Amino acid sequence: MAINDENYIEVKGLTFYRGDRVIYNNIDLVIPKGKITAIMGPSGTGKTTLLRLIGGQLKPDAGEIWVDGLNVPDLGRKQMFELRARMGMLFQSGALFTDLTVFENVAFPLRVHTQLSEDMIRDLVLLKLQAVGLRGARDLMPSELSGGMARRAALARAIALDPELLMYDEPFAGQDPIAMGVLVQLIRLLNDALGHTSIVVSHDVAETASIADYIYIISDGEVVGSGAPEEVLHTDLPRVKQFMQGLPDGPVPFHYPARKLADDLIEPNLTKLRGA
């Protein structure tokens, strides 16, 4: 059982490796019920990996991931799919089913998980599409949508079953300012109206901080900072400060580990000279 009933998710001692690389090194975090929690951090720190670990698509090397009282790594295949029916996830690419229209994509979870009549499904799908502004695009195929529209259609599909947990993977990436503004409002509105728990994975600082109730900053496999948006924005912790303010110099290096540029440039010439 999860320790605290106020938390929808509790992650304890999570360790995860990808090959020899440590993605998470014994981290703990909690996602409170009914709130928007943001997971932020530089690219490549494993933010999406965390969502996949919570969704049971990846198995941790050590640690526990409690979701609504169930330890995800211990679940069998059937229990896992039952738990996922209570989750919604917005993928970075949208991940719409390319052989189905927008309408059928949104109707898909309703058809497979409910016994609703066709009329009821139609009404529900149209309401969800109305919420994301795509009611008029219901007959389009995914290949006919722009990137932003595909993301919104995928959001309509993710909320089709009114899930208890909604996970957003980089919802603002590649959106134009209008679509981004709408999405920011929509995430807050949906969370408040439907009362579900939301996790937003993003590195768009301003947008995410404007809607999040709590923020975790992850870097180098550790939680390097956490707190309410105001606290995190004005922290003095060097790694958090560098990320939140977008500073080029700081403890988080811009360059992938490599030897000195001068050595890389000079050595081949030296080798040639020695050969001559």
Place this chain on the structure above:
Amino acid sequence: MIERVRRVGSQGVQFLESFGASGLFLFHSLWAWPRASSFPLLVRQIYSVGVLSLIIIVVSGLFIGMVLALQGYNILTRYGSEQALGQLVSLTLLRELGPVVASLLFAGRAGSALTAEIGLMKATEQLASMEMIGVDPLRRIVSPRLWAGFICLPLLALIFSTVGIWGAQLVGVDWLGVYDGSFWANMQDSVEFREDVLNGIIKSMVFAVAVTWIAVFQGYDTVPTSEGISRATTRTVVYASLAVLGLDFILTAVMFGDL
């Protein structure tokens, strides 16, 4: 030397791991076989892998039957036995060429398409999103394709043999003038249902399992990049073709080799 041994050992372990994973994959996919509600998915896949493969099967069967008749007639006339043409063509097609060539064509036409389709679904996160919706992709995507392959390939092999025999009759009887009574009567006398037709069907069923299993597993297990999908598609055609030819030898040895 030690490094070489280590590399061979490592490749052996990788092969066994992959083989074990594909076995588990087949078990889960068969366990998740289409229920009544997903029957339309099965029908759609039967259309996609079976009906759409009909043209290549029919055309190939026709030409192979015609070539067999031409070659057979040339050889048999040397011994004055051209009336045995029906026997030669029917036994060759029913026992060997029907199941084997239909399976090779199926691997190239439908197997590669299955791998590419499932691989692209993986690369575009459609399989992952289906999992997160709470729908098992093995039940929804893999199982209908697997069963469609199992159902369609034996039927395609039978159609291949039938069209091949018709092509041989066209060349042998209608063009080269073999007496049609002896053509059909020899065939009727020599072809036994259990020994020839049923064994041919059993062969094609075994090939169907091998080819479709390889195709869907390669798609599901692909590295989700354009290069990964390209490699997986190539592997499907190569592995499936080799599996068909290898299994054909084993089955022929068991069925007709008195082993």
